[in-house]
Amino acid sequence: MSNKNIAPFVKWAGGKRQLLERIVERMPQRYVNYFEPFIGGGAVLFGLQPKNALINDINESLINTYKVIANSPKQFIECVKEIDSKIGEDGKTYYYSLREHYNDKLMKDEFDIELAALFVFINKHCFNGLYRVNGKGLFNVPYNNSKRESIDEESIMVVSDYLKNVTIMSGDFEVACQGAGKGDFVFLDSPYAPLNPTSFESYTKEGFDIESHKRLAKVFDKLTDRGCYCMLTNHNTDFINSLYGNKGYKIDIVSVKRMINSDASKRTGEEVIICNY
Template identity: 55%
Template sequence: MNMTTMVPFVKWAGGKRQMLEQLGIRMPETYGGYYEPFVGGGALVLSLAPEKAVLNDINQELVHTYREIRDHLDALLVLLSSMDTVTCTKEFYYEMRERYNEKHRLAEYDTEMAALFIYLNKHCFNGLYRVNTRGEFNVPWNQKLSVRSMDMENIKAISAYLKSVTITCRDFEKALEDVKKGDFVYFDSPYAPLNPTSFDSYTKEGFTEEEHRRLAELFRRLTDQGVYCMLTNHNTELIRELYEGFLIEEIDVRRAINSDPKKRKGKEVIIRNYGEQIQHS
């Protein structure tokens, strides 16, 4: 597998696989280091495989899984293959979910926890990552008896690529402390709510309006420092207000993770502090 054909090893809320072409044509022609402070499933970085990358996420379990894929791939593959030999009945799924939550309670961040993280993502409803107030994974089974937890070739390519990547678990601002002029930052930021009651919080910490305002201030500071910045989010009044003065382009998207199929279409914006409007034919 060519590294440029790598795809995410998990399905993640707000994943950008369907927007890769739109994002790709809006990348700066050249840049120094590559930074993603909200890496999630990592669709863009895995499609580009930049040489000098710093990947960050506040989700400790996700970051742990990235590191296990990088550092302990062989042991991880043994565990995942073993799980995949068992038919994923409802009973087995909930047994695996309880095992994962037990490790979470005991803070056992080991290879088995990473294997369970991937397994549950592939066998839970809609590939959704959601936790309760205690931080326990609580997504139900997807009712599919036979689903492969991994593409062996893909996960090996990801492991090889990640060996040259810095992976951190910090606040988004701290994750960008070393950014320099000419570097590129892609903010796949947590979604601003489409309405005040919508549920867009996939970690127990959530991402408040105050956080969105802090992020926009950081975007402006980095712009002043000569850093290339690109950000994606819902097309909402709040987002347009926060990034007024920057290049804002609207894109049609499908929302893969939504319990209501009618709400799986929507509009997002790609915001940049460089470049020109992309002309559509």
């Protein structure tokens, strides 16, 4: 039985909480090791809680937070609680001062406990939990007017216990997949391809462009040749279907709600769940 208290500690754009049930029902019944090269908020990892798992993301600040929670949960909790306690009446001014401090630490590559605490505070107090950076790699999402607590202490402690046995990497998705072999399950929840083919938005300063999606499709093929069970999710677009169609892969179309779109009429859409088995 999975521990229900093990849950994502951040809200993440494109997170798979709402698709979890449909992902689980399409998973292989048995697999050896679990790989998730685009971990994001970890909804699938925490939902499944596999024993032998490797997670990765290109976002160093996100991965720093996973590592801090795994290795220093009590210090992390203390740091977040101290930050939360000082929000006061003028939450907006406080949020922007902490966002500036967070960006200053990013520029100095100070990936430590304080940065992790700031990361979670900002995630819970920014608009829609959106992680967006400008061309310089600086976080620039506005305040959401919330004064809510940033963490659930009990959840952080059980998440920490679980993550202690997870391999945590930060870097390119292809490198994260290098150790995957026959019988392993690789869940690929890459950054979304744009609904509008002319616009690619980046959630890290490195971005994830058309060529990255093409390279990911080649990695999917290579993992298939190795005997890995692979599942990939993305928007249901002509571009994505052109990369994975006509290869014998199973492509299921599912309806989703997109809560981040400011236009309510565009908050429903379609995604694809692509499997090689």
